[in-house]
Amino acid sequence: MFRNYLTIAFRSILHQKAYNLLNLAGLAIGITCGLIMALHVQEELSYEKDFPGYDNIYRVHVKEWAKSSPVLAEEIEKFMPEIEAIGRFAYAGTPIVGYQKNNAAESTGYYADAEVLKVFGLKLLQGKSDQLLTVPNTIVLTQRMAQRYFGKKDPVGEVLNFDNSTEYTVVGVMEDLPKNSHLKFDFLVSMPTFYKQLPPDLLTNRGWMVMYTYAKFASASQKTKAQEKMPAFIGHHYADWDNKEQMIAEGALAFQPVTDIHLKSNLEQEMGANSSIAYIYILVAVQILVLVIACVNFMNLFTTQTIKRLKEVGMRKILGANKSQLVLQFLTEAFILALSSVVLAIVLYQFALPVYNSITSKNLTWDVLFTADNILLLISIMLFVWLFSGLYPALFISGIEPVSSLKATKTPRSFPVVIRKSLVVFQFAVSLFLITGTIFISQQMHLLRNKEMGFDKNQVVYIKLYGDLYKSMVEKPQTFKSEFLRNPNVLTVATTSNYIGDDLSVEGITPQGTNGQEFPSVRVMRTDGNYLKTLSIPVIAGRDFSTDFNDSASVIINEQAVKDLRLENPIGTVLQGLVGNRTAKVIGVAKDFHFTSLHNTIEPLIIEYRPEFTGSLVVKMQAGKTKETLAYLRKATQTIAPGSLFVYNFLDEKLNELYKTEDSLSTILQIFSVLAIIIACLGLFGLAAHSIETRTKEIGIRKVLGATVTCIVALFSKDFIKLIGIGFIIAIPLTLYAIQQWLQNFAYQIDIQWWVFALSGLLVLVIALLTISFQSIKAALANPIKSLRNE
Structure with a gap:
């Protein structure tokens, strides 16, 4: 009996090669996305779980x-x-x-x-x-x-x-x-x-x-x-x-599970940049949505194909087949298609994995797919796809009465058209949601990269100071800098304790004579006298550090520090509480600049004159001369400290690393948005083909009566345009809510503009119309005599 099911299933699948190829392609793409996302999430959730007794390890943190x-x-x-x-x-x-x-x-x-x-x-x-x-x-x-x-x-x-x-x-x-x-x-x-x-x-x-x-x-x-x-x-x-x-x-003190650190912790002075559980939720949601789009696509196309076999179903019922046997027959066909899609998805997974790893900086491997847990995951995905996509069409077609099925030459009146249209609406609502969300995320990332930071980040390189190189800087700072400034492509040279973007020291510095009053903690950076000039940070009150003065106990503060320390006349104010119980006089106020990522607002900052506390050389170079200037800087470090390792980083590249997680998310969503549209259009292509196929004689009659190609294309397009419009209306509030929640992670946010929704809707509409038009133009150009001869 089962052999007969398989034989009929393979014959049916081969008989409808075009439709089944669309089904396989869409479903395989969806399963591939689901596999990669599932393995990514699995890896993110596995942090710290390789340590013995990980569930009993806790970090003790203070506030x-x-x-x-x-x-x-x-x-x-x-x-x-x-x-x-x-x-x-x-x-x-x-x-x-x-x-x-x-x-x-x-x-x-x-x-x-x-x-x-x-x-x-x-x-x-x-x-x-x-x-x-x-x-x-x-x-x-x-x-x-x-x-x-x-x-x-x-x-x-x-x-x-x-x-x-x-x-x-x-x-x-x-x-x-x-x-x-x-x-x-x-x-x-x-x-x-x-x-x-x-x-x-x-x-x-x-x-x-x-x-x-x-x-x-x-x-x-x-x-x-x-x-x-x-x-x-x-x-x-x-x-x-x-x-x-x-x-x-x-x-004030708390035990934090070590397993919460990677995804749920964003405390001050973390060991490194952590991820966020919010991004896991986003990726899981995208994974499910793309997979469900593929399943919906499969369901629509599979149902469309089974409708063509109504007479077969009627004859089999008359000859004694019961409903369960028919359900099993159609489920067998759905299982073969689902299994074939999984096999194809595994092949696609192998090709997609290197691209995904390069985007996310992950290290997912081919062989990890075949661990016991992941094989079970693969089987679960296949069973979900099979039952979700195949059960409804099988139950529907097997439930039609024999007399109705034998009389039917087209889709029976009992067919739930509303459900099929609803599935199309769902596909395009999700596609619009992903595309609109991707555009907003791209806009936010553009803001982060291009917002005025308050300093010049271009052509600035940081060079690590250590050993003899550091000793030379401390003992003979002017001679040290002169060696670098001999090259005309080196514009200015300074030293600093921290990169911009680093977690700066947080210290309880207060104005002298204010004991008993409470002030917020401030960030502290140690530099030499050329730092602000090198990064083009303006001093808006007082003066910059200068060799004309003894600045060994001097600081420059930013505008936010003036506000938070409640200084009416900051210049000349003595601050207390610096490292080593030092005091220092405020000699200038620097214009606020973003010394950390744009996830946060500008905090109060103290820039202390302490060249001996610095660990990096900051060099401003002439634009267009990067390669030769770096070669000179390398040679200069060897001249000052022979045998030293030349370790450098560009400031703009370092700043881009602050948004690495968001960059990966943006790229992933762009790719998945494209895939969602491709899957939806594969389904739309098949549905349009079926719709035209069932109305071949109608098209012939319309052409004989004078209908133009444009009229016929419009006839078949208008129903799908309505469905896309409904999907657009559904997608707008969902996207608006989701993007507003995501933007809460940033202190500086884009404005949500209406034209983004309009652009997304127009984009989806154009792609859908092109998909439909291919089939409808082909039908409209066909010879009407041939179509009128066929029933």
């Missing part, structure tokens, strides 16, 4: 800070015996690391307690666990970094040089970190190394947020017990603070 004070870990461990292990990280930067003056390269690392290995279950590959991260100037490498510098040689006991200034002895090698983790480092330096570099009073300061503190519990119940003690611990930890009660009421 809006991802970091906490150095003393927090020790105190909370004593107060809460429920904590199984607790460890800390402190950022060690990205130094230039070399081995015996060879293989120098940038590497990123942290100072760390020995306990972090236990918290995260990091496996030690070489070395002794009882000697790790406990002795000053010792280091543990990841397996990848060990191979980079030592190859197959045992690195334990070897010495690495950092920034040509500090040496660390390798005491261990640990396994590489999982790719899907917010922890990104090449090495860990012992925490005692960090402690010996700083004064004791700073290390006991409960307000100094410098440590990333992680706690691990044996079970969820232990964490619950510890959480119940948190208010009491906050009172204990901040016992000497005047606002202790406020800290308790606000829940």
